Amino acid sequence: MNASWEEFGWERLGHGVGRRRLPGWDATVALVAGADGVLLYDTGSSLREGAELRSQAQALLGRRVTHIALSHTHFDHVLGTAAFSGAEVYGASGTAEAMRREAEGLRVSAVRQGVSEHDATEAVDALVVPRHQVCGEWTLDLGGGREVLLVDIGPAHSGHDLVAVVPGSPAIVLCGDLVEESGEPQAGSDAHPARWPAALDRLLELGGEDAVYVPGHGAVVDAAFVREQRGQLADRFGVS
Helix, strand or coil: CCCCCHHHCCEEEECCEEEEECCCCCEEEEEEECCCCEEEECCCCCHHHHHHHHHHHHHHHCCCCCEEECCCCCHHHHCCHHHCCCCEEEEECCHHHHHHHCHHHHHHHHHHCCCCHHHHHHHHHCCCCCCEEECCEEEEECCCCCEEEEEECCCCCCCCCEEEEECCCCCEEEEEEEEECCCCCCCCCCCCHHHHHHHHHHHHHHHCCCCEEEEEECCCECHHHHHHHHHHHHHHHCCC
């Protein structure tokens, strides 16, 4: 590494793994570095934010982002993707079609939440959708023994939820907005509340009791937090 994670406002989670809580909506992005490749999980809310993340990844790791995984289709997680030319982009099955279909909705949602009209329009005009759609599980080999398991775990928080599991001691689970720590989990019009608790059961199976769970918004949590939030969601939506 050419610089420390903290120097750029990132939190180191493990060897070659770190995350940043972006300003505005406290959305998480994460980097996972192997010997041959670098994965970025989510890309921010604009091309401007994406370009900043691209520069920080280069400074932190000395090389470019080669792979991108998009946790779901909401604007604050996907609109920076076009800043990463040449990266291979992954999403849950159906994500590409949903993003194309909902492009104008992404722009409107971004502006409604405070992104400038210019930045939102620019990002949607350059919208990059996943080329690789994960149905079930997909293992990325980043080289040097570093693998990342991508899992299509939705629908739950949205119609298309993708998590990333970095094996290790402990494992690191990038949850997207299936888990939120800095506020109550948000259930918009594309949420599938009846399936959300089961998705968190699957998340806990993937990570295990000792894993580090990284929410889409908020501080890192443990399995007990995820289990408690699962119970709260089940009560809130009247499902078991």
